[in-house]
Amino acid sequence: MTMLHEHDNELATLISQEQERQKLQLQLIPSENYVSKNVLEAVGSVVMNKYSEGQPRKRYYQGNDNIDGIELLAKKRALELYGLDPEEWDVNVQAVTGSVANLAVLSALLEPGDRILSMYLYDGGHLSHGWQLPDGKKVSFSSRIFDVSYYQVDKQSERFDYNEIERIAQEVKPKLIISGGTAYPPEIDYERMAHIAHEVGAYYLSDIAHEAGLVAAGVNAAPFPYADVVTMTTRKTLRGPVGAMIFSRREDNQSYHSREGFNDRINRAVFPGLQGGPMNHSIAGIAACLKEASTNEFRSYAKQVVSNAIFLASELDGYGFHIVSGGTEKHLILIDLQNKNTRGRNFAIALEEANIITNANTHPNEQGSPFYPSGLRLGTPAVTSRGMKEPEMEKIASWINTIGGIVNGMPLKLGEFSKELEKEKTTLHQIAHEVAQMTANFPVPGID
Numbered sequence: 001m002t003m004l005h006e007h008d009n010e011l012a013t014l015i016s017q018e019q020e021r022q023k024l025q026l027q028l029i030p031s032e033n034y035v036s037k038n039v040l041e042a043v044g045s046v047v048m049n050k051y052s053e054g055q056p057r058k059r060y061y062q063g064n065d066n067i068d069g070i071e072l073l074a075k076k077r078a079l080e081l082y083g084l085d086p087e088e089w090d091v092n093v094q095a096v097t098g099s100v101a102n103l104a105v106l107s108a109l110l111e112p113g114d115r116i117l118s119m120y121l122y123d124g125g126h127l128s129h130g131w132q133l134p135d136g137k138k139v140s141f142s143s144r145i146f147d148v149s150y151y152q153v154d155k156q157s158e159r160f161d162y163n164e165i166e167r168i169a170q171e172v173k174p175k176l177i178i179s180g181g182t183a184y185p186p187e188i189d190y191e192r193m194a195h196i197a198h199e200v201g202a203y204y205l206s207d208i209a210h211e212a213g214l215v216a217a218g219v220n221a222a223p224f225p226y227a228d229v230v231t232m233t234t235r236k237t238l239r240g241p242v243g244a245m246i247f248s249r250r251e252d253n254q255s256y257h258s259r260e261g262f263n264d265r266i267n268r269a270v271f272p273g274l275q276g277g278p279m280n281h282s283i284a285g286i287a288a289c290l291k292e293a294s295t296n297e298f299r300s301y302a303k304q305v306v307s308n309a310i311f312l313a314s315e316l317d318g319y320g321f322h323i324v325s326g327g328t329e330k331h332l333i334l335i336d337l338q339n340k341n342t343r344g345r346n347f348a349i350a351l352e353e354a355n356i357i358t359n360a361n362t363h364p365n366e367q368g369s370p371f372y373p374s375g376l377r378l379g380t381p382a383v384t385s386r387g388m389k390e391p392e393m394e395k396i397a398s399w400i401n402t403i404g405g406i407v408n409g410m411p412l413k414l415g416e417f418s419k420e421l422e423k424e425k426t427t428l429h430q431i432a433h434e435v436a437q438m439t440a441n442f443p444v445p446g447i448d
């Protein structure tokens with residue numbers, strides 16, 4: 001950063017401040033993590049100067065030998081990491097984000113107007129799976145193109161009732177079923193989801209954006225034996241850069257459209273369908289993170305991510321927080337705050353004041369809205385990357401409980417809430433100080 005400080009101090013200062021924030025605070029947003037110096041170096045490299053529309057060895061512009069090498073390396077490492085036979089599976093590493101990856105799959109396999117069945121957003125689904133508001137307003141682009149139906153979790157257990165999902169699939173007869181999302185803490189039964197999809201002649205798309213690293217490490221089950229297509233982002237539990245991967249079978253056994261492989265259609269949907277030149281620097285970063293994810297060190301890390309989340313959930317449960325789905329089998333925890341007389345945003349604001357970063361989230365029995373929900377989402381990937389374990393989770397749970405006690409019963413309206421919170425600043429800043437003392441003992445990968 002020395003160069004940037006010299007030539008553009010205004011920008012360099014903001015970046016430095018963000019670096020300090022990431023070191024100082026507890027990053028508990030489950031989709032966030034810290035990339036290594038290797039990944040940072042690859043992403044900040046000159047490969048971003050090159051245009052490379054097309055596929056490796058089949059580019060539209062000259063001068064792509066090295067870019068081909070990087071993309072082929074990323075693809076090879078991706079297939080190896082998930083134990084996939086390159087004769088059977090292909091992987092596209094060009095989609096810029098998970099949402100674009102999902103849109104590419106939908107546009108490759110379906111016709112406009114075709115029906116999708118996906119998880120309801122409030123229960124933990126994702127925007128790119130075709131979200132429209134209960135009043136019919138189509139929020140995501142995929143919901144404007146396709147006809148979307150939803151399945152939800154059982155309101156009591158807050159877990160999937162697969163018989164009910166099967167019943168809905170048979171009723172709505174989708175052309176494609178999606179599993180996965182952003183806030184479903186139990187593992188998903190991929191075999192059952194594939195069975196439900198294939199029984200009604202639908203494709204099965206498994207989106208494992210959140211679990212990618214846990215699946216790579218063998219800590220969570222893999223959808224590959226069952227799914228037709230698997231999408232993931234590379235930045236969450238996989239601990240890579242912003243980017244996405246689309247794994248698809250070379251053969252389309254459903255023959256809904258044609259005998260052409262999924263992969264050819266998907267590659268074309270990414271480019272030229274949705275994107276121009278790929279982000280070669282992200283692809284280089286993906287290659288770097290995939291090498292790291294194949295190590296024993298990463299496998300131990302992923303195991304600890306889940307142990308930490310299970311422990312943190314159980315501590316919070318002990319403090320009387322309503323842990324959605326009764327716990328977690330992954331890296332994330334969802335809390336329904338209705339018994340704590342507060343909203344997710346209010347709680348998250350108070351936690352931030354104490355250097356604890358979380359996000360407000362909807363939950364299956366939500367009465368609020370996605371911007372002002374009554375849930376809170378937490379996760380352990382980033383704090384585990386710093387080396388934190390159960391003793392730190394115990395401390396974090398206790399801070400969250402203290403702050404939960406402070407916000408309980410405060411006015412919900414944000415203006416009034418902020419005024420009330422002002423009166424509690426001494427306690428919150430004392431916790432912020434304790435958090436800073438703890439984080440100072442845990443180096444940040446990629447920074448320290």
Ligand code: DSN
Pocket residue numbers: 031098126182
């Ligand atoms: N923003 C991601 C998450 O936090 O889960 C989903 O795209």
